[in-house]
Amino acid sequence: MELKIIKTEKPKQKPSGALGFGKYFTDHMFVMNYDDGKWHDARIQPYAPFTLEPCCSVFHYGQAVFEGTKAYKNKNGEVRLFRPRDNLLRMNESSDRICIPPIDVDFVLDALKKLVALDESWIPTDEGTSLYIRPSVIATENALGVHAAKSYIFFIILSPSGSYYAHGLEPVRLYVEENYVRAAKGGTGHHKVVGNYAASMKAGEKAAQMGYDQVMWLDAKEHKNVEEVGSMNIFFVFDNVVKTPALRGSILPGITRRSVIELLKDEGYKVEECDIAVKDVVEGAKNGKLEEVFGTGTAAVISPVGDFGYRGEDFVVGGGKMGKISRHIYDELTGIQTGRVEDRFGWVTKL
Numbered sequence: 001m002e003l004k005i006i007k008t009e010k011p012k013q014k015p016s017g018a019l020g021f022g023k024y025f026t027d028h029m030f031v032m033n034y035d036d037g038k039w040h041d042a043r044i045q046p047y048a049p050f051t052l053e054p055c056c057s058v059f060h061y062g063q064a065v066f067e068g069t070k071a072y073k074n075k076n077g078e079v080r081l082f083r084p085r086d087n088l089l090r091m092n093e094s095s096d097r098i099c100i101p102p103i104d105v106d107f108v109l110d111a112l113k114k115l116v117a118l119d120e121s122w123i124p125t126d127e128g129t130s131l132y133i134r135p136s137v138i139a140t141e142n143a144l145g146v147h148a149a150k151s152y153i154f155f156i157i158l159s160p161s162g163s164y165y166a167h168g169l170e171p172v173r174l175y176v177e178e179n180y181v182r183a184a185k186g187g188t189g190h191h192k193v194v195g196n197y198a199a200s201m202k203a204g205e206k207a208a209q210m211g212y213d214q215v216m217w218l219d220a221k222e223h224k225n226v227e228e229v230g231s232m233n234i235f236f237v238f239d240n241v242v243k244t245p246a247l248r249g250s251i252l253p254g255i256t257r258r259s260v261i262e263l264l265k266d267e268g269y270k271v272e273e274c275d276i277a278v279k280d281v282v283e284g285a286k287n288g289k290l291e292e293v294f295g296t297g298t299a300a301v302i303s304p305v306g307d308f309g310y311r312g313e314d315f316v317v318g319g320g321k322m323g324k325i326s327r328h329i330y331d332e333l334t335g336i337q338t339g340r341v342e343d344r345f346g347w348v349t350k351l
Contacts, residue, residue: 056142071116080337115158174214242325
């Protein structure tokens, strides 16, 4: 398939000051369409709205997936993408779960590189900033009826972004949710499907109203084991052993999660993927054996946890401060992403 490149004739003014997260978008986007059993009309074009009819299937049946990765520009002007192939491979796995046709990963990765290169001047270089990359697929068949659509749009948009949280690396507060659930085994929780995020919003709003930053999700069946935090994976450090919930069909296999596990094991840390009972987390916070808690994800990278609320009581973790392992992982990962630290794993794709 040929890639057409159409450059904008009206470049947008770049933002100044604090970027926030996902508020601004670059001059160009990548788009391709699916009809008659194949992807076609691949192009990089000026950023613009889509025209969709009210009967468009994505509005009614939620057949859509997305991904998130980042590009960085270091002090030497080198542009670096972090594990983009892994994100595109995971996107195909998510698509398969809800009957969206797969993309050609090699072709799309090449198009992504060309898109980022075209909008390279949008990549911020201040500490903690990056160019957030959002690939997405939506079903576009203009007909009602609960079945897999016959037409789709795949697109990639780029957003110069700062910290995911307004308070940066300051530890967040979590609320343990025992009523609502994010996902159940056999559902779509193992994939990056848009409906997962809609399902999380009610509890997220509830937590915010109570003064917490994110939700700590428990398993759907017994509300006994911890699964995720907000839209991130979660890690606990008990007596210098790093533990994270095992992937059993309802937890997203995060790219940052995988990177953290690989990095820690390479450095000799003991890492366990296992069931983690919320009662053990509470007990560890009480007796001091729970040394650190942190979330991992593309947007925030590492999000340290200072305290969590459970059944009307708040429990402080690690004195309410970012722990040494959390800090070390953040420095190592962002160092690899930007080139300050050697990429001994081959995670970075350079333009």
